[in-house]
Amino acid sequence: xxxxxxxxxxxxxxxxxxxxxxxxxxxxxxxxxxxxxxxxxxxxxxxxxxxxxxxxxxxxxxxxxxxxxxxxxxxxxxxxxxxxxxxxxxxxxxxxxxxxxxxxxxxxxxxxxxxxxxxxxxxxxxxxxxxxxxxxxxxxxxxxxxxxxxxxxxxxxxxxxxxxxxxxxxxxxxxxxxxxxxxxxxxxxxxxxxxxxxxxxxxxxxxxxxxxxxxxxxxxxxxxxxxxxxxxxxxxxxxxxxxxxxxxxxxxxxxxxxxxxxxxxxxxxxxxxxxxxxxxxxxxxxxxxxxxxxxxxxxxxxxxxxxxxxxxxxxxxxxxxxxxxxxxxxxxxxxx
Amino acid sequence: xxxxxxxxxxxxxxxxxxxxxxxxxxxxxxxxxxxxxxxxxxxxxxxxxxxxxxxxxxxxxxxxxxxxxxxxxxxxxxxxxxxxxxxxxxxxxxxxxxxxxxxxxxxxxxxxxxxxxxxxxxxxxxxxxxxxxxxxxxxxxxxxxxxxxxxxxxxxxxxxxxxxxxxxxxxxxxxxxxxxxxxxxxxxxxxxxxxxxxxxxxxxxxxxxxxxxxxxxxxxxxxxxxxxxxxxxxxxxxxxxxxxxxxxxxxxxxxxxxxxxxxxxxxxxxxxxxxxxxxxxxxxxxxxxxxxxxxxxxxxxxxxxxxxxxxxxxxxxxxxxxxxxxxxxxxxxxxx
Numbered sequence: 043x044x045x046x047x048x049x050x051x052x053x054x055x056x057x058x059x060x061x062x063x064x065x066x067x068x069x070x071x072x073x074x075x076x077x078x079x080x081x082x083x084x085x086x087x088x089x090x091x092x093x094x095x096x097x098x099x100x101x102x103x104x105x106x107x108x109x110x111x112x113x114x115x116x117x118x119x120x121x122x123x124x125x126x127x128x129x130x131x132x133x134x135x136x137x138x139x140x141x142x143x144x145x146x147x148x149x150x151x152x153x154x155x156x157x158x159x160x161x162x163x164x165x166x167x168x169x170x171x172x173x174x175x176x177x178x179x180x181x182x183x184x185x186x187x188x189x190x191x192x193x194x195x196x197x198x199x200x201x202x203x204x205x206x207x208x209x210x211x212x213x214x215x216x217x218x219x220x221x222x223x224x225x226x227x228x229x230x231x232x233x234x235x236x237x238x239x240x241x242x243x244x245x246x247x248x249x250x251x252x253x254x255x256x257x258x259x260x261x262x263x264x265x266x267x268x269x270x271x272x273x274x275x276x277x278x279x280x281x282x283x284x285x286x287x288x289x290x291x292x293x294x295x296x297x298x299x300x301x302x303x304x305x306x307x308x309x310x311x312x313x314x315x316x317x318x319x320x321x322x323x324x325x326x327x328x329x330x331x332x333x334x335x336x337x338x339x340x341x342x343x344x345x346x347x348x349x350x351x352x353x354x355x356x357x358x359x360x361x362x363x364x365x366x367x368x369x370x371x372x373x374x375x376x377x378x
Numbered sequence: 379x380x381x382x383x384x385x386x387x388x389x390x391x392x393x394x395x396x397x398x399x400x401x402x403x404x405x406x407x408x409x410x411x412x413x414x415x416x417x418x419x420x421x422x423x424x425x426x427x428x429x430x431x432x433x434x435x436x437x438x439x440x441x442x443x444x445x446x447x448x449x450x451x452x453x454x455x456x457x458x459x460x461x462x463x464x465x466x467x468x469x470x471x472x473x474x475x476x477x478x479x480x481x482x483x484x485x486x487x488x489x490x491x492x493x494x495x496x497x498x499x500x501x502x503x504x505x506x507x508x509x510x511x512x513x514x515x516x517x518x519x520x521x522x523x524x525x526x527x528x529x530x531x532x533x534x535x536x537x538x539x540x541x542x543x544x545x546x547x548x549x550x551x552x553x554x555x556x557x558x559x560x561x562x563x564x565x566x567x568x569x570x571x572x573x574x575x576x577x578x579x580x581x582x583x584x585x586x587x588x589x590x591x592x593x594x595x596x597x598x599x600x601x602x603x604x605x606x607x608x609x610x611x612x613x614x615x616x617x618x619x620x621x622x623x624x625x626x627x628x629x630x631x632x633x634x635x636x637x638x639x640x641x642x643x644x645x646x647x648x649x650x651x652x653x654x655x656x657x658x659x660x661x662x663x664x665x666x667x668x669x670x671x672x673x674x675x676x677x678x679x680x681x682x683x684x685x686x687x688x689x690x691x692x693x694x695x696x697x698x699x700x701x702x703x704x705x706x707x708x709x710x711x712x713x714x
Contacts, residue, residue, distance in 0.1 A: 071489075072489040072490070072492050114488075122466075125478060140480065142477060143475075143476070144476065222406075
């Protein structure tokens with residue numbers, strides 16, 4: 043869990059989680075936690091460990107007379123996630139039962155009313171697919187020459203937003219069926235303060251520089267123009283307002299907290315992140331998709347070498363963007 | 379599921395499974411099934427599909443007023459099982475929620491009272507390890523020159539039996555904690571009729587020929603004697619009497635059925651299995667361990683080429699063994 047949101051989650055569990063109600067609703071004496079979009083660890087293990095520890099503490103503190111609950115943790119990610127790697131690195135001393143659940147979290151992956159707490163860190167901004175309009179030459183939303191909506195014309199951003207609405211709508215609908223009454227849903231993922239554009243953040247500027255570098259490679263004939271036009275990065279960074287609307291449309295959740303975490307609190311970025319660090323973060327997010335789409339590691343090196351130069355040239359402008367860090371959205375909901 | 383035991387399981391579900399009691403005990407409206415020792419499919423999918431279908435039919439037949447249960451199936455195997463392959467081959471049209479559970483079924487892998495039906499096909503005869511005495515030169519149970527207990531002196535068989543008692547004891551203890559009251563445990567795995575020795579079966583004879591072939595390779599200097607002495611195959615084929623004793627010692631289960639399935643019913647072997655087919659079956663079971671222990675595919679070929687010759691030489695004797703087919707033990711227990 044990002045350190046900055048850990049105290050929030052602790053508070054949430056201490057104050058809002060009604061253990062007796064939850065265990066009665068879920069049946070048996072098992073407290074079931076899901077980490078949605080877990081990847082291969084080890085972050086997911088830290089997050090889960092923290093949650094289990096907090097709930098256990100709360101239980102002990104209440105000195106409930108029934109037997110202490112046992113914990114079952116479901117690690118969920120796409121079916122092409124490396125679950126073998128995940129399973130092999132499970133902490134041997136864990137005090138929960140572990141299971142892996144393959145499947146898209148935009149749809150149902152758990153039985154009805156079977157989860158007590160669902161958690162997702164750094165995953166909910168991934169779209170289920172590239173919005174089809176942005177790679178359609180006939181569409182006004184065709185994202186020619188660009189790899190993301192950040193610095194693209196409005197129709198492109200609209201297409202991304204529509205895809206996010208569809209995906210997050212499905213996500214909330216699935217969780218509203220899977221969580222027991224009183225169960226909690228906690229999401230932490232990059233988002234934007236209301237009114238701010240993605241292009242007004244440093245992360246947005248860095249992605250733009252990556253894009254410019256790819257355009258150079260197209261101009262040099264290293265990459266094909268069609269290849270570029272067929273590539274779009276399936277991520278959307280919503281505003282709190284958009285998330286709030288989706289939660290209201292869903293009707294099954296009460297919102298406990300829905301806010302942008304002040305970047306100052308993001309200790310992993312504390313002291314200000316340099317542009318070089320941003321490039322590393324963005325490379326780690328994008329490299330695999332680039333390698334798959336553009337064919338190989340060598341091209342990825344070329345793309346990021348070029349991007350590094352673009353960033354150096356534009357450093358002053360970039361450093362003066364509105365938002366130095368890509369903020370986090372913290373969304374905590376309770377199932378009615 | 380082996381076709382021969384499918385009707386037994388159908389009957390069991392139809393007659394002995396108390397659905398109302400089970401769903402009340404397990405809480406919520408989820409029916410939870412575990413396949414223990416699932417490997418990578420596709421057999422596990424057929425087994426599970428069959429079980430889910432039978433339980434669903436029974437539910438529909440009862441015309442219960444509550445909402446139909448949803449099914450959650452846990453595929454369990456050792457942590458080094460290829461869960462990625464398993465997940466990728468999950469039937470896309472399945473009508474259950476799937477999860478993978480890494481860990482040894484000789485210990486707890488699920489929360490208390492969380493399963494309604496646990497099933498294990500062709501796995502419960504695997505030991506958690508080679509009994510330590512049989513590879514200890516100082517022990518009277520040292521299994522010098524042999525790879526299994528089948529044709530070995532009695533102390534070796536005793537060591538294997540003791541390991542099986544420990545492992546199956548742990549297996550039953552774990553399941554008695556994981557199954558809800560009224561829940562079912564069904565095991566199908568190779569075993570022997572009371573009073574019969576493993577060496578009195580064709581499978582035993584074929585394994586013995588494999589052993590003779592390895593001894594030849596040691597004599598020829600292709601394999602090292604120490605290498606052979608350090609290798610033992612961690613499988614035990616119990617008698618119904620032994621299983622009955624372990625169930626009674628556990629005290630948490632009522633035995634519904636515990637018997638050797640008449641080999642005549644084993645349709646996969648119907649018409650009698652030839653010695654060549656046995657060698658194929660045994661090779662598929664042993665090849666990986668051999669390759670790992672003796673170093674490479676080439677040695678495995680040599681071992682089985684030699685074994686094939688030994689079998690040809692002894693064909694008449696082998697064909698006249700007491701038991702032409704290695705029988706199956708069918709064990710159906712209900713949690714008190």
